[in-house]
Amino acid sequence: MVTLTTVTDSAHRSDPANRSDRGEQTRAAIAAAAQELFLERGYDKTTMRAVADRAGVSIGNAYYYFASKEHLVQAFYDQIQVEHAAAAHDSLERTDKFAERLREVLTTWVDVAEPFHGFAGKFFKVAAEPTSPLSPFSTESRGAREASIDLFRRVVEGSDLKVPAPIRAELPELLWLLQMGVVLFWVHDPSDGQKRTRALVRQVVPLVDKLVRLSRLPGMRGVVGDVVELIRSVRP
């Protein structure tokens, strides 16, 4: 069983005469109960009643803190993000080779996310709906997204990679998209320990490395400009 630390930072101690500490604890208890149950039985077989029971609160109370059952998976989303950033941090200390840094960050994600692969389908399903606050493109998940893009910014900036400035600027976002692609593949990957996703990462990283470096060739400039322009125009 995986030990789960809740992400709820009890850090905004700035409200005047901070109440709602009781509230935070209840919220955390509910989130923790949900995470346990999701891991034990999966998303579908976890009922809101069971979550409320295990957290020792009423069902209505669960809804006071989480607008819907789907909102309960947000905790995973956040947690994976936080754990990933922490785990990746270490490996990023170890090398300045772009390809290695990228590979580390991507495989680390697969490691961190592994315990959740079982119900990742449901997880993903929720995130896939455009109107969902969990969508990786939504404004609500902007924080997590930015944090993730920052991670890739560090991958680029701490590396030996020499590329034209405009590409360098867009690269973190492009790599984040690559990560989204990896996630997509991962979700659909039924292999043991997500072997195939890991293989994908091992194969795709050198390719990306090669492509990015090729962007310095004179003949590539036009194409690269187009790509950068495309990304720009596509951003909301």
Place this chain on the structure above:
Amino acid sequence: MVTLTTVTDSAHRSDPANRSDRGEQTRAAIAAAAQELFLERGYDKTTMRAVADRAGVSIGNAYYYFASKEHLVQAFYDQIQVEHAAAAHDSLERTDKFAERLREVLTTWVDVAEPFHGFAGKFFKVAAEPTSPLSPFSTESRGAREASIDLFRRVVEGSDLKVPAPIRAELPELLWLLQMGVVLFWVHDPSDGQKRTRALVRQVVPLVDKLVRLSRLPGMRGVVGDVVELIRSVRP
């Protein structure tokens, strides 16, 4: 209101002493009722009871023909596929320029799918779950997927495009993936008439065209080989 023709082919007349014609009709009636209601009120506000009512059957009967509410959206999936193929067929007669052919096929899809954009989110959500038979990667939807890839095969084969054989062979599947990307963007595109998706297509097509043609350059061979290899290994 869009006229909806059901996809149910009453074509397998090969069963001995074919009964189940009554059944086919009921099935079609239910699918039609569902489609009307989905378009009128969207997915969520359409209840199974309402579908059964409009189709003039009992709710249990609706479940006799469709295993779940989600299965009712399969009809859309199929229908868009069929309409797209038909609509694209015409434009493919008109030109042999690769870029134009590709652009036509992609924009035609946006045209065909437009009426469904309203609840495409739900549609997509369903399709996004890996275990769902509606997933574009699932074995169940293999038929539709193959048909779609065939369409891109025709885009390539009827075109003036000159590229190395291995790429030519992989291109249809790659273009299908591109289409999936467009769909992903489209689903998240809140703009009027999906303007932004159309803009994306206009921008991305020349880029793809350029990239594919670049693949003939000697310096590119290695990269292209890698890409082809990647696709191969990733296919289940």
Place this chain on the structure above:
DNA sequence: CGCGCTACTTGAACATGTTCAAGATGATCT
């Protein structure tokens, strides 16, 4: 005709996500 069989049809019953009106708690003010 009556029997049996398969294909179909029914709606009540069930499971579970969600809402809501009513109440409990505790801090702050007078």
Place this chain on the structure above:
DNA sequence: AGATCATCTTGAACATGTTCAAGTAGCGCG
């Protein structure tokens, strides 16, 4: 202390997807 107010907390009630045991319809066979 008592009043007031925001913040929780409750569980019954509701909505809706889904199941299922019981029926009905038509068809072929003896």
